[in-house]
Amino acid sequence: MPTYKAPVEDVTFLLNDVFQIDRYDNLPGFTDASADVREAILGEAAKLSEEVLQPLNRVGDLEGCKRSDDGSVTTPKGFKEAFKQVAEGGWLGLSAPAEYGGQGLPVTLSQAVNEFQISANMAFSMYGGLTMGATAALLVHGTPEQKKTYVPKMVAGEWTGTMNLTEPHCGTDLGLLRTKAVRQQDGSFKITGTKIFISAGEHDLTENIIHLVLARIEGAPAGIKGVSLFVVPKVLVNADGSLGARNGVTCGSIEHKMGIHGNSTCVMNYDNATGWLIGEENKGMQGMFVMMNEARLGVAVQGLAQSEVAYQNAVAYARERLQGRSLTGVKAADKPADPIIVHPDVRRTLLTIRAFNEAARAMVVWTALKSDVAHRSNDPKDRQEADDHMGLMTPVLKGVLTDTGFANTVSAQQMFGGHGYIAEHGMEQFVRDARISMIYEGANGIQALDLVGRKLPRDGGRAAMAFFGEVGAYAKEHGGDEAMKPFITPLSAALGHLQQATGWLMQNALAKPDNAGAAATDYMKLFGLVALGYMWARMAKVAQDKITASGAAPYLATKLVTGRFFMEKLLPETAVHLARIQSGSATTMELAAEAF
């Protein structure tokens, strides 16, 4: 059976030392998140994840969700009690506004907690995660009355939320959607249509579910410019806040999926369901984008979180499994064989995962901090810079953390040999669960296009130039530091590759957009490697400074070795991405569709 231990020390190092979160005490909520409060919250979150959520992970996979003929859905045994515990512990409202019952703490902190919960039980964590996404959209675009009606209950975990975008014939291209909204005299709408792949669409965890639904108002323009966003509660809410009649929305079936069996993925049928417009007519995508950006960062964390828990279990197995002898002589003479962690190829595999995880975690903290600044700072310049960063890094995080996170679960499973293929060890569940993160909230190919086609050129490339400038300045500042050379030299080379790739796109993609499309995935991966490498340089510098100041500590020594591994073994991949980008799109586009 797999186990999990939340990486509290690593998160604390990032918050306290690398990003020095105390510097942000001028932002609302940050003074409440003092070092000792953070320590207490992370400790409690770790305990909840390790002791309550993780033990339900395998149960959830085995049992899955069951739909009854009446359309109700039963979640796996123990999920309801655990969800109640999460809700009552205030975990869903950690960074929600205090006026709606939240604790108003930084998103930076709630994303760290998020990682723990997803590592422990990804399918379970989605019920709360989607609720927070829906809450965010309501907070930004909802009317005061909508906020008052729904948000406090959702923050408290008494109700959950969903996102209803996909229809059988459209996912990426939402302009094709057909779900219809008919205006009623009282200002409400009657919603009719079918939505698919609705995570947490129906379940037994809470007494109400608040669906956010994209639909087309009768007479609206065709395409994406005729799509509006609606709030459609499963159970209508009376004026006094009590629950009223059941609304015309039902779960038609649940999907049989590769993984995340503990989360119900529903076909939702809307049949003259009553809904209310959120935000402006025909501008539904604006509200959805609020949810989607939140959700994309959350999905990126899923990639990291599954990679982390898979790593931990692979390490434990590699320390225990006795098989063969070290190439450099017997290491465990008292045992019939050496533990496989003596073998270089096993260590290579483990370090490849670890070196990603720690830098990915840093990227998440870094970007979550920017999210806090973007939403909470009084300084428009700070807000703009932070918002630029968020826009630029969201597709990179979503694409790179889920692609690599999934690949890492596969590598971790490989450490178990044949045992990794057997369900009872739980390693194959990490692979199956992690797989979805590459697909939903915008498949990773779409993230790459978002980066290259939208985020990169936006505002004359301002966000990307700021990032290149920051990394370049950092490399310049520390380039003379001998101890930092193993980090700065490869980082500078990688940044050079990214800048060359960017230059190539500027010269070749404007006139020929296929060059951007063909380059997109490589550009995203190249970008991600540079960002991860930058994180490693920053972590290494802080670790070196701490060792200089307070002496060596095992955690810091390991950090430096892991960082050097990243620089030596993983960062050089930037060269291949650059070469691929520069080879253009001619060959890619040459064949007719029927030639494939």
Add this chain to the structure above:
Amino acid sequence: MPTYKAPVEDVTFLLNDVFQIDRYDNLPGFTDASADVREAILGEAAKLSEEVLQPLNRVGDLEGCKRSDDGSVTTPKGFKEAFKQVAEGGWLGLSAPAEYGGQGLPVTLSQAVNEFQISANMAFSMYGGLTMGATAALLVHGTPEQKKTYVPKMVAGEWTGTMNLTEPHCGTDLGLLRTKAVRQQDGSFKITGTKIFISAGEHDLTENIIHLVLARIEGAPAGIKGVSLFVVPKVLVNADGSLGARNGVTCGSIEHKMGIHGNSTCVMNYDNATGWLIGEENKGMQGMFVMMNEARLGVAVQGLAQSEVAYQNAVAYARERLQGRSLTGVKAADKPADPIIVHPDVRRTLLTIRAFNEAARAMVVWTALKSDVAHRSNDPKDRQEADDHMGLMTPVLKGVLTDTGFANTVSAQQMFGGHGYIAEHGMEQFVRDARISMIYEGANGIQALDLVGRKLPRDGGRAAMAFFGEVGAYAKEHGGDEAMKPFITPLSAALGHLQQATGWLMQNALAKPDNAGAAATDYMKLFGLVALGYMWARMAKVAQDKITASGAAPYLATKLVTGRFFMEKLLPETAVHLARIQSGSATTMELAAEAF
């Protein structure tokens, strides 16, 4: 529901044009495999795979195998009838010796048939595949009586075979195995012990199952030098060939696995089961290696075969799914959106899979031909060269074709967006089924070590030098041909990387074996890329010559584009593998086990 069409044209191009199989007419069995016979066999094999085996693939996954309390195992509905059809069609004996009822045709042909069957239904194909592996071991190491007793029935598919190596505490390190063999007065042995992960260990397809079992004779030396191989039939065979008493071997349980649900993976309990020694005492690994080399090539084909069928289904979906518009303007004006195959990133994904598949298929044909030469040629020099090639390429094929094959199933699944995660489309089954091929028959890390530690240095590096010499000579011969430049230039660069990596290993790994261990996987991948690139150069040359001779044909034009894609986009990865290898093992080995 997924579909499958066997790539008969591609196999025919390889057999007839690229490798000119007719040149081998001096080898036994090859004259029987004339062009029209090959065409007929491939056509029939395609039909069987497409019409009989493929429709059972999803059934097999859904139903799985079921063990009853009496230890019997029921295979999925339809498997028994299909197996009978395969057996009666003579498909299991295609390249088995005529004296045992086989058709004696080239292995080159049976491996092509093998690919079709695995693409159609991997779990099903394993029942026959393991039977052929066991037959091979019996043919090489069995006594005349053992051969006479078992082989004709196995060739006819009346009985199946298994390999029993793994025990709960040992897989890779078989020296640790504990299953015991006690010598009886009549020369037989009583076998007692538990074996795990026994594919096709128990089932209802045939009336007998012939287990080949590794065990330790009482008093034998410790470690691998005390391991012997035994034949242990499920049902004892009387002197007249009729079936006698049930032997003391039972299926204790079947494993719940990530995939290949249609194949029963058994815990086999041997309780004083009667067995007979195969080959010499304490030299059981010799017999096992015969099975393992056959099996490893077969597993390599599994990687290719799953990649192929996943590709075909991804292409079909990409041609049909309408979503978004081309970056270069509307392509399907009569439809609400363009098919996604217009998008460069979709094409990039599809071509990445295709460019691998076609070169991997060439590598399989090339190596299977060498297997035929090694086993059938009268010329000792030809035999030695072919055997060198087999030894060198087997780990490369097993490691690279299964790693890349699996990754390709994941990419193909990605083309389906959310639909790829849903079981009914069948794409996630390809991923789950393909995953095992990276693990069994020696996990891929072990293949890499086999290559670097054993196959590369063997006989003073003779096999590797021959390969480098062949590729180098080919590049030199065609380097002046302008039309071949897009192939020869990158191939030469990649070969250079491989030679540099080899030189680095020679200088750095002898004194420090960890340098070999840390480099092994990268070296294997680098080696595989060069071999695949060489296949592309050869295929391109033949395609160009055919076009010159007989004019353009769609198949040949597509071949050239796909090959250029490989050269531009995939082969450049050799540079990263070289850089990683040259960075050595210091960082990899630095941490203590407890620091991970």
